[in-house]
Amino acid sequence: MHPARRRLPRSLAAAATAGAVLLTPLLATSASAADDPTGPVDAGIVVDKVDGLPADFINGVDISSILALEESGVTFRDWDGQTADVFDVLESADVNYVRVRVWNDPFDAQGNGYGGGDNDIAAAVEIGERATAHGMKLLVDFHYSDFWADPAKQKAPKAWSAMTVAQKAEATEDYTADALTQLKDAGVDVGMVQVGNETNNGVAGVTGWAGMSQIFSAGSSAVREVYPDALVAVHFTNPERAGSYASIAKQLDTYGVDYDVFASSYYPFWHGSLSNLTTVLDQVATTYGKQVMVAETSWNYTLEDGDGHENTIRPATVSTKYPSSVQGQATAVRDVMQAVSDVGPEGIGVFYWEPAWLPVGTPDQLEQNKLLWEAHGSGWASSYAAEYDPEDAGEWYGGSSWDNQALFDIQGNPLESLRVFQYARTGATAPREVVSVEKVTLSVADGSPVALPATVQVTYNDGSVEAHPVTWSTSVDWIRGPGTYTISGKTVDGVAVSATVTVTAVNHVVNHSFEDASTAPWTLSGPGAGTGASITADVDAADGARALKFWDDAAYAFSVEQTITGVPAGTYTLTAKSQGGAVGPTDTLTLSASSGGTELSAPITLDGWRVFSTATVGDVVVGDDGTVAVAARYSLSAGAWGNLDDLRLTRVETSGDIDTSSLENALAVAQTVDRSLYTPESLATLDLAVETAGVVLAGSRATQDDVDAAAALVDQAVAGLVEIEAELVSIAVTPPTRTTYSVGDTFDPAGMTVTATYADGATADVTAQATVTGTDFSTPGTKALTVTFEDQTATVVVTVGGTTTPEVPGTPEMTLSATSVTAGDDVTVTVTGLELPEVEIGIESEYQRLAGATVTDGTASETVTIPATLEAGTHILQARDASGTVLAQAEITVAAAVVTPTDPSAPGTTEPTGAATPAAGSGTGTTATGTLSQTGADVALLAGLTTLLVAAGATVLVLRRHRAGTSPVR
Numbered sequence: 001m002h003p004a005r006r007r008l009p010r011s012l013a014a015a016a017t018a019g020a021v022l023l024t025p026l027l028a029t030s031a032s033a034a035d036d037p038t039g040p041v042d043a044g045i046v047v048d049k050v051d052g053l054p055a056d057f058i059n060g061v062d063i064s065s066i067l068a069l070e071e072s073g074v075t076f077r078d079w080d081g082q083t084a085d086v087f088d089v090l091e092s093a094d095v096n097y098v099r100v101r102v103w104n105d106p107f108d109a110q111g112n113g114y115g116g117g118d119n120d121i122a123a124a125v126e127i128g129e130r131a132t133a134h135g136m137k138l139l140v141d142f143h144y145s146d147f148w149a150d151p152a153k154q155k156a157p158k159a160w161s162a163m164t165v166a167q168k169a170e171a172t173e174d175y176t177a178d179a180l181t182q183l184k185d186a187g188v189d190v191g192m193v194q195v196g197n198e199t200n201n202g203v204a205g206v207t208g209w210a211g212m213s214q215i216f217s218a219g220s221s222a223v224r225e226v227y228p229d230a231l232v233a234v235h236f237t238n239p240e241r242a243g244s245y246a247s248i249a250k251q252l253d254t255y256g257v258d259y260d261v262f263a264s265s266y267y268p269f270w271h272g273s274l275s276n277l278t279t280v281l282d283q284v285a286t287t288y289g290k291q292v293m294v295a296e297t298s299w300n301y302t303l304e305d306g307d308g309h310e311n312t313i314r315p316a317t318v319s320t321k322y323p324s325s326v327q328g329q330a331t332a333v334r335d336v337m338q339a340v341s342d343v344g345p346e347g348i349g350v351f352y353w354e355p356a357w358l359p360v361g362t363p364d365q366l367e368q369n370k371l372l373w374e375a376h377g378s379g380w381a382s383s384y385a386a387e388y389d390p391e392d393a394g395e396w397y398g399g400s401s402w403d404n405q406a407l408f409d410i411q412g413n414p415l416e417s418l419r420v421f422q423y424a425r426t427g428a429t430a431p432r433e434v435v436s437v438e439k440v441t442l443s444v445a446d447g448s449p450v451a452l453p454a455t456v457q458v459t460y461n462d463g464s465v466e467a468h469p470v471t472w473s474t475s476v477d478w479i480r481g482p483g484t485y486t487i488s489g490k491t492v493d494g495v496a497v498s499a500t501v502t503v504t505a506v507n508h509v510v511n512h513s514f515e516d517a518s519t520a521p522w523t524l525s526g527p528g529a530g531t532g533a534s535i536t537a538d539v540d541a542a543d544g545a546r547a548l549k550f551w552d553d554a555a556y557a558f559s560v561e562q563t564i565t566g567v568p569a570g571t572y573t574l575t576a577k578s579q580g581g582a583v584g585p586t587d588t589l590t591l592s593a594s595s596g597g598t599e600l601s602a603p604i605t606l607d608g609w610r611v612f613s614t615a616t617v618g619d620v621v622v623g624d625d626g627t628v629a630v631a632a633r634y635s636l637s638a639g640a641w642g643n644l645d646d647l648r649l650t651r652v653e654t655s656g657d658i659d660t661s662s663l664e665n666a667l668a669v670a671q672t673v674d675r676s677l678y679t680p681e682s683l684a685t686l687d688l689a690v691e692t693a694g695v696v697l698a699g700s701r702a703t704q705d706d707v708d709a710a711a712a713l714v715d716q717a718v719a720g721l722v723e724i725e726a727e728l729v730s731i732a733v734t735p736p737t738r739t740t741y742s743v744g745d746t747f748d749p750a751g752m753t754v755t756a757t758y759a760d761g762a763t764a765d766v767t768a769q770a771t772v773t774g775t776d777f778s779t780p781g782t783k784a785l786t787v788t789f790e791d792q793t794a795t796v797v798v799t800v801g802g803t804t805t806p807e808v809p810g811t812p813e814m815t816l817s818a819t820s821v822t823a824g825d826d827v828t829v830t831v832t833g834l835e836l837p838e839v840e841i842g843i844e845s846e847y848q849r850l851a852g853a854t855v856t857d858g859t860a861s862e863t864v865t866i867p868a869t870l871e872a873g874t875h876i877l878q879a880r881d882a883s884g885t886v887l888a889q890a891e892i893t894v895a896a897a898v899v900t901p902t903d904p905s906a907p908g909t910t911e912p913t914g915a916a917t918p919a920a921g922s923g924t925g926t927t928a929t930g931t932l933s934q935t936g937a938d939v940a941l942l943a944g945l946t947t948l949l950v951a952a953g954a955t956v957l958v959l960r961r962h963r964a965g966t967s968p969v970r
Contacts, residue, residue, distance in 0.1 A: 040428055041426050041427070043416065043419070045327045045417065045423075046327065046429060047331070047427060048427055048463070049424065050338045052344075056348075057350075058351070060139065060351035061098060062099035062354055063086070064127070065119075065356070065357045066086060066127060067127065074378070079414060090134070090136075093418045096137065099141055100123070100127045102119055102120065102121055102140060103145060104120070104157035104158075106118050106119065107120075113377040114146070114382055115373060115377040115381040116380050124179070138183070138191065139190075139191065139233070139351070140193045141295075142179070142194060142197075144215065144219070145205075146388055147388050150197070150237070151198055151201050151237060154199065156205025157204070165214055165215075168215060169214040172219050173221055173222045176219045177222035180222060184227065192261065195216050195259070196216060198265060210255065213252070213256070217255075219232075231291070232259045232260050234259045234261070234262060236262075237264065237265035238271065238539075240273075241539055244280075249284045249287065252288075261290065261292065262288075264280075265296040266297050267297060268299060269313060274339040278339045285343055291346050291347075291348045292343055293347065294351065295351050299333065300324050301325055301404065303318060303324050304404060305403070306358065306362070306404065307369050308361075308362075308365070311400075311403065323459060327417075329407070334420055353402075354406070357400045358408060359403050360379075360399070362410075370399075380397075380400060381393035395607075430461055434458055437459070438457040440499035441502070442499060443504055445504055446481065446503055446504060452501075468492060470492075472488075474688070478692050478706065481503065482653060483698045484502045484698060485694075485699075486501075486694065487501055487695070505650035505651060507649060508567050514546045514548060514645065521562045522535065522560055523562065524559075524560045528557050528558035533548060533560075534549060535547075538643055542579070544645075548560055548632075548643060549643045550642060558633075562629070563627065568622070568626065570621075570652070572649050572651055573620065573652055574620055575648045575650075576591050576614070576646065578643060579612045579642055580640070584636070588633070589603060590632065590634075593617045593629070593630050593649070594628070604634075604644070606640070606642045630647060658707055660697065662707070667693055670717070670718055673686065673721065677724060678722060681722070682721045685717045685720060690717075692713055693714055697710075726759045729757050731757070731794050732794065733754050734751075734755075738751075742800065742801055743800055745777050745800070747785070753767050754767045754770040754787055771788050782871070783798050784796075812832065813831070814829060816892060819893060820892070821892065822898070823867060823894050824865065824866060826866075828861065829862055830859065831879045833888075834860060836881060837854070839853050839879045839881060840880045842877075842880060844877075845873075848867060850865070850867075866894055872895055876890070877891075
């Protein structure tokens with residue numbers, strides 16, 4: 001691809017486990033799904049079980065960049081968020097194989113690394129040692145180059161650049177044997193060795209199967225010598241290309257290459273269907289008796305960039321095959337595992353490419369990030385690589401283009417998708433939820449109506465897809481002329497939807513992407529026409545399935561052109577897309593347009609495989625004759641390759657002199673709005689206005705009236721924002737002026753204020769809105785009044801003095817044996833003049849019943865205990881009838897209870913009754929009382945616990961007690 005935990009000894013661990021089981025409540029429990037190796041486990045994501053997955057299936061990761069990342073300060077965390085060794089985390093997720101790339105000499109003469117991990121054999125040894133220590137095998141991926149090797153680049157190592165094929169083969173065997181010997185001497189468990197990386201078009205600078213096979217065979221021979229039990233793998237890519245793998249496997253067989261595993265890269269966003277992957281791998285396995293696997297795969301969990309260096313997968317290049325989410329990532333990997341497993345026993349595993357290539361810093365730390373990339377090689381390429389790879393690394397060097405495809409978040413926490421290797425064996429379930437919504441793209445010819453779909457496809461985490469009705473924003477009504485517009489919408493369930501509408505200008509180039517069966521009206525000419533260059537089917541076409549494709553092993557030249565008539569007078573722009581590479585320093589590639597005797601031109605650049613560049617010729621003025629000649633001319637050195645596609649001649653739209661400053665100013669103000677302060681409804685109005693403004697600015701035919709109206713919409717939406725009422729946190733009460741009352745008085749709130757405090761720190765006087773309860777002053781005592789505002793309460797304390805004489809039948813009277821007591825004392829209450837059989841004696845402050853008393857001859861007498869917790873002060877003892885009516889009452893003054901600690905050695909302290917005197921030599925003098933059952937111990941449970949713990953090898957401490965007066969058994 002181009003861009004330790006401390007353990008218990010086993011016996012103690014077993015004993016501890018047994019003890020843990022016994023010390024749990026002895027209740028019947030059912031096994032959870034997690035305990036069933038065949039059933040789905042409960043998880044945060046949904047993963048379907050992979051059918052037919054063998055026990056030794058390779059759960060692999062390529063973490064070649066790990067040392068450079070750690071040197072740059074990147075740290076990883078475990079599932080609990082604690083700093084951890086990344087190998088511990090991988091091991092916990094059932095990763096059993098690590099892949100590491102090896103470059104011959106990824107350094108310049110001064111020792112500066114080329115980047116991408118600076119992966120020489122020394123780095124491979126260090127990574128291999130750590131993998132082996134964690135029970136993982138190592139796959140050694142020899143690139144036989146000093147830097148990245150892929151289908152577009154298979155450059156020989158610097159030291160081999162002048163060698164013949166035979167000499168390179170000899171050097172390959174020597175280098176491979178020496179590198180593997182270093183791994184073997186370090187005790188690294190090498191399980192597999194790749195002899196080349198994505199070698200579709202070459203290896204070690206050698207092209208053609210006769211020479212490439214010599215390199216493969218030389219590497220294989222060294223593997224057999226040093227690691228005879230290791231598997232030898234050959235590695236290719238582009239399984240989607242019809243007949244490609246069958247042809248490659250046949251060539252390998254024809255030339256007698258000795259290998260065990262045919263490995264393929266498979267990236268879902270590039271490499272076609274999974275069913276095709278299974279088919280082409282099965283053909284190789286069945287025809288040639290080989291094992292097969294996927295050596296590289298990945299998927300993005302987000303579209304956000306983590307380090308300031310543009311990612312490979314970003315909004316402009318994203319695939320919709322899976323959601324850009326942790327769920328999508330897990331599903332993608334699981335599906336690749338299933339595709340390999342479907343081959344049968346010959347399908348041996350899957351490797352995830354660079355799951356730990358995290359940012360060394362955030363995008364706002366870009367300058368510091370650049371220093372780390374250069375110093376430690378933690379970016380995909382450093383500036384020092386320019387000497388070896390000037391066209392690619394020399395121009396585009398920088399950071400990680402893969403951080404959004406990692407299986408860890410940017411803080412180093414493992415994503416749940418890392419557990420896919422575990423979940424694939426059992427399956428995993430989670431509550432059903434939406435994971436993605438169809439991103440609508442619509443291309444409309446200029447002048448045609450924009451008809452957005454009435455429904456969109458909504459995908460759930462269980463893989464189900466449903467069509468949901470959608471309502472689109474009215475901003476679509478503001479589309480004006482050719483341009484690209486973003487229109488929002490919402491499903492009936494409130495899920496946000498987005499549509500990208502492209503209104504295309506009229507393209508006057510005929511057969512602009514070479515899709516017609518006839519190549520007319522194009523004319524392809526020159527000595528390279530038909531040999532080095534041809535209009536043909538091309539899987540790397542920028543548009544459609546065909547392109548002008550070129551390559552030759554000798555210097556060649558050609559041109560392609562057409563003359564267009566009937567073009568309306570005006571100013572036009574000509575564009576064309578290209579991809580390719582290996583351009584020589586004197587090569588020329590030119591796009592041109594001629595009209596009215598004037599020719600304008602622009603250079604065509606080839607920036608790499610599938611890296612499309614757009615050549616642009618502007619200000620092409622077409623006169624009244626309406627004739628334009630467009631052409632692309634090439635003069636190329638041997639080996640230069642690429643394609644030309646999607647030529648467009650479109651009119652330049654002129655809207656006149658329109659002033660957009662007011663709209664831009666309005667948008668600038670809108671961007672400063674703190675969204676946390678305003679209601680969702682008013683923010684929705686602002687969002688619609690801002691979206692409308694964006695549509696207007698994107699339009700090529702927007703008028704001044706359109707711009708002014710959009711600016712007014714934004715201004716009005718900002719002015720109309722409604723603040724959210726902050727959450728009420730508490731209220732505080734300033735007591736009223738009067739806090740002392742007599743029985744029968746009415747509460748006077750004068751002077752009382754109630755102040756509310758809100759979550760944003762604001763306060764408000766809410767006295768008028770507050771209510772006061774608890775103002776019944778019919779009895780004396782201390783009263784706690786409750787002040788309430790909304791859901792908050794506070795207390796105001798007032799004192800009510802004096803007594804009342806209730807209306808009672810007859811003239812009952814109450815007398816007390818004492819009118820001044822201490823809380824907890826007894827007092828005898830006598831009530832006379834009663835005419836009912838029974839009364840209740842209680843005490844009033846907040847009323848509590850103390851006793852019931854029988855009436856004999858009109859008199860009730862009962863000794864009651866004043867509650868020990870009663871507050872000091874004046875209280876009222878009352879006699880009440882069954883309905884609660886007060887019959888008689890009397891004041892009593894209560895002093896607070898005094899607690900005096902008891903000194904057990906003090907005179908008069910009595911020894912507990914029944915205490916046993918310990919027998920001589922029986923240990924401490926502590927006594928025991930009561931029966932064994934009274935202590936809460938369970939003899940049967942204790943005996944069972946002891947027996948099982950001893951059986952488990954644990955040391956058991958038994959606490960024994962004996963009856964009073966007996967000695968414990970020794």
